[in-house]
Amino acid sequence: MLEEYEIKRSHQIDDFIDRISDNIYEEFAEYEDYHPAILGEESGQKLYDLIRHVEPELMVETGVCNGFSSSIILKAMEDADRGHLYSIDLPVNIDEIRDEEKTGAVLPPGKESGWAVPSPLRERWTLKVGNTYNELPRLFETLSENIGIFLHDSGHAYETMMFEFALAWRNLKEDHFLLADNIDFNKAFFHFTEAKKLKRYRLADMGLMIKEISD
Numbered sequence: 533m534l535e536e537y538e539i540k541r542s543h544q545i546d547d548f549i550d551r552i553s554d555n556i557y558e559e560f561a562e563y564e565d566y567h568p569a570i571l572g573e574e575s576g577q578k579l580y581d582l583i584r585h586v587e588p589e590l591m592v593e594t595g596v597c598n599g600f601s602s603s604i605i606l607k608a609m610e611d612a613d614r615g616h617l618y619s620i621d622l623p624v625n626i627d628e629i630r631d632e633e634k635t636g637a638v639l640p641p642g643k644e645s646g647w648a649v650p651s652p653l654r655e656r657w658t659l660k661v662g663n664t665y666n667e668l669p670r671l672f673e674t675l676s677e678n679i680g681i682f683l684h685d686s687g688h689a690y691e692t693m694m695f696e697f698a699l700a701w702r703n704l705k706e707d708h709f710l711l712a713d714n715i716d717f718n719k720a721f722f723h724f725t726e727a728k729k730l731k732r733y734r735l736a737d738m739g740l741m742i743k744e745i746s747d
C-alpha cells in the first residue's frame with residue numbers, strides 16, 4: 533500500500549467533473565460494450581489540486597482519449613491563469629474495432645481525441661496526435677524549459693511506461709512531479725522508482741514520484 537501524497541484542497545470542482553464525465557458517458561450510452569477509461573473523479577479532483585498547488589508553466593500528458601484528464605488540467609490552468617498543456621494521443625475509435633477484443637479507452641464514432649474538452653479551455657492546449665514513441669521525444673526537443681508535471685495515461689505496457697518515465701524524468705524540473713495512472717498493470721512504476729531510489733506515493737488512483745534536487 534502506497535502512502536497518499538497529501539495535497540491541500542484548493543477548491544471542490546465536483547460540478548465541473550460531473551459535467552465532463554456525464555457528457556462523455558452520455559456519448560457511450562448506446563455503445564454498452566465499450567467504455568471511455570477516464571481517469572476517474574477522485575483522481576481528477578486530486579490532479580486539479582496538484583496543478584493549483586504547483587501552478588506549472590508547462591505540463592505534458594500522454595493519453596487523452598475523450599479528454600477527461602485534459603479538461604481537468606486545463607480547468608486548473610485557467611483558474612490559476614497560468615500554464616500550458618501539451619498532450620499526446622493515438623486514439624482508437626469504436627468504428628475501427630468492431631468485432632475486435634478491445635473495449636476500453638476508445639472514442640465514440642465520429643469523435644476526435646479530446647472532443648469533450650470545453651472550447652473556452654483550449655487556448656492553453658497543444659494536442660499532438662501520434663504515437664508517444666515518436667511524439668514525446670519530438671515534443672521535448674521543442675520545449676524551451678523543463679516541465680512542472682508529467683502525467684502518463686497512454687499505453688500501459690511495461691516498455692511504454694518505462695520509455696515515458698525515463699524521457700519525462702530527464703525533462704522534469706527538480707522538486708517537481710511525475711504522475712502515472714494504472715501503475716498496478718505491471719512493475720514499471722515499481723522498477724523505475726526503485727532504480728532511482730525514490731519514495732513512491734499515491735495521489736488517489738495515480739502513482740506519484742518527485743524528482744528530488746540533483747536526481
Ligand SMILES: C[S@@+](CC[C@H](N)C(=O)[O-])C[C@H]1O[C@@H](n2cnc3c(N)ncnc32)[C@H](O)[C@@H]1O
Pocket residue numbers: 568569570571572594595596597598599600601602620621622623624637638662663664665685686687688692
Ligand atoms: C486510458 S486512455 C486516456 C484517458 C484520459 N487520460 C482520460 O482521463 O480521459 C489512453 C489513451 O492513450 C492512447 N494510447 C495508447 N497507446 C498509445 C501510444 N503508444 N501513443 C499515444 N497514445 C496511446 C489510447 O488510444 C487512448 O486514447
